[in-house]
Amino acid sequence: MTGTGAPPFAVISGAQVRGALRGRERQITELVEDTYRLHGAGDSVNPPSYFLRFPDRPSARIIALPASIGGKLRVDGLKWISSFPENVAAGIPRASAVLILNDHDTGYPFACLESSIISATRTAASAAVAADWLSRGRPRPARVGFFGTGLIARYIHMFLAGTGWSFDEIGVHDLSAGHAAGFRGYLEKAGPGRITVYEDAEQLIRSSDLVVFATVAGEPHVSDPSWFEHRPVVLHVSLRDLAPEILLASVNLVDDVEHCLKASTSPHLAEQLTGSRDFLAGTLDDVMAGRVTVPADRTVVFSPFGLGVLDLAVGKYVYDEVTRSGELRVIDDFFHELRRYSS
Numbered sequence: 077m078t079g080t081g082a083p084p085f086a087v088i089s090g091a092q093v094r095g096a097l098r099g100r101e102r103q104i105t106e107l108v109e110d111t112y113r114l115h116g117a118g119d120s121v122n123p124p125s126y127f128l129r130f131p132d133r134p135s136a137r138i139i140a141l142p143a144s145i146g147g148k149l150r151v152d153g154l155k156w157i158s159s160f161p162e163n164v165a166a167g168i169p170r171a172s173a174v175l176i177l178n179d180h181d182t183g184y185p186f187a188c189l190e191s192s193i194i195s196a197t198r199t200a201a202s203a204a205v206a207a208d209w210l211s212r213g214r215p216r217p218a219r220v221g222f223f224g225t226g227l228i229a230r231y232i233h234m235f236l237a238g239t240g241w242s243f244d245e246i247g248v249h250d251l252s253a254g255h256a257a258g259f260r261g262y263l264e265k266a267g268p269g270r271i272t273v274y275e276d277a278e279q280l281i282r283s284s285d286l287v288v289f290a291t292v293a294g295e296p297h298v299s300d301p302s303w304f305e306h307r308p309v310v311l312h313v314s315l316r317d318l319a320p321e322i323l324l325a326s327v328n329l330v331d332d333v334e335h336c337l338k339a340s341t342s343p344h345l346a347e348q349l350t351g352s353r354d355f356l357a358g359t360l361d362d363v364m365a366g367r368v369t370v371p372a373d374r375t376v377v378f379s380p381f382g383l384g385v386l387d388l389a390v391g392k393y394v395y396d397e398v399t400r401s402g403e404l405r406v407i408d409d410f411f412h413e414l415r416r417y418s419s
């Protein structure tokens with residue numbers, strides 16, 4: 077945004093977001109990787125997320141993720157994302173969100189984007205980046221297992237497939253047989269790979285070299301380290317599934333240490349149990365920069381807290397694509413009181 081005066085304000089719908097991101101798995105994965113590097117180099121501001129919770133609706137929350145990003149993107153903003161798990165039974169997605177983009181020079185908000193798709197996209201892209209980097213140096217996983225089969229699991233599968241992964245075996249496990257069947261139906265249409273629905277969580281993990289946790293568990297429900305004796309790569313996207321004992325027996329990587337060691341995530345529980353952060357090997361950026369080497373003969377667990385800078389980067393990408401296509405819908409006169417002493 078350049079020039080003088082207040083920038084125009086645009087609203088970007090979910091359909092436009094989807095259109096701008098469809099088929100762009102490789103570009104978005106590269107963008108997310110670049111953003112991790114930028115964040116690792118300190119060219120970002122990413123304060124702690126703020127969790128709004130409600131005494132009368134204990135399972136629900138709305139999270140504010142403010143962030144600022146430098147580099148070529150130079151944009152500030154806020155993701156405001158609700159999680160209401162009971163929505164799923166009512167037939168609508170658990171999460172809903174908007175992303176506000178603020179102009180670097182004036183601070184003016186210049187766009188409001190539907191952001192559940194942006195959020196799922198950046199989460200899935202970060203999982204694909206992690207799967208790639210953390211499995212280098214070991215045989216590329218040919219058996220993937222999805223533990224929890226909602227929207228995030230579907231996006232992660234889409235991003236793995238869209239960035240060149242193919243699997244001989246795809247395992248599926250969910251507390252809800254209906255959700256597992258729905259995900260199976262998606263997988264059957266999505267491409268090759270023998271699909272097995274496991275009622276038994278242990279069997280799913282033992283049958284997978286790449287394990288994706290995408291449940292809504294609030295506290296650990298997997299606690300036996302022997303389930304991981306085949307040393308899989310674990311993408312612990314839902315953050316609270318694994319008991320500290322599993323983490324303590326594994327190589328642990330996060331996206332951002334300060335972010336991840338809070339809000340009763342499994343890494344936070346491991347820190348509380350041991351009184352130290354020694355169980356952490358580092359961040360994904362440390363791995364990408366060569367500061368941390370991932371041993372091939374250990375279980376590796378990546379626990380990404382989810383950074384607002386990723387939402388900003390993907391949101392700005394969408395904004396630029398929609399602008400380029402000529403489809404940007406500007407709200408005329410959104411900012412009204414623009415003269416200091418009136419006219």
Ligand SMILES: NC(=O)c1ccc[n+]([C@@H]2O[C@H](COP(=O)([O-])OP(=O)(O)OC[C@H]3O[C@@H](n4cnc5c(N)ncnc54)[C@H](O)[C@@H]3O)[C@@H](O)[C@H]2O)c1
Nearest residue numbers: 199224225226227228250251255290291292314380381382
């Ligand atoms: N780390 C990040 O950056 C990030 C970003 C977005 C979402 N998430 C997390 O991803 C998770 C999944 O999100 P979603 O939108 O797909 O949710 P969703 O509600 O659509 O799906 C979750 C699925 O997990 C299943 N499930 C719940 N508890 C389970 C258990 N103990 N064992 C097996 N299955 C279980 C549910 O039946 C459901 O099918 C959420 O926890 C969300 O907070 C993380």
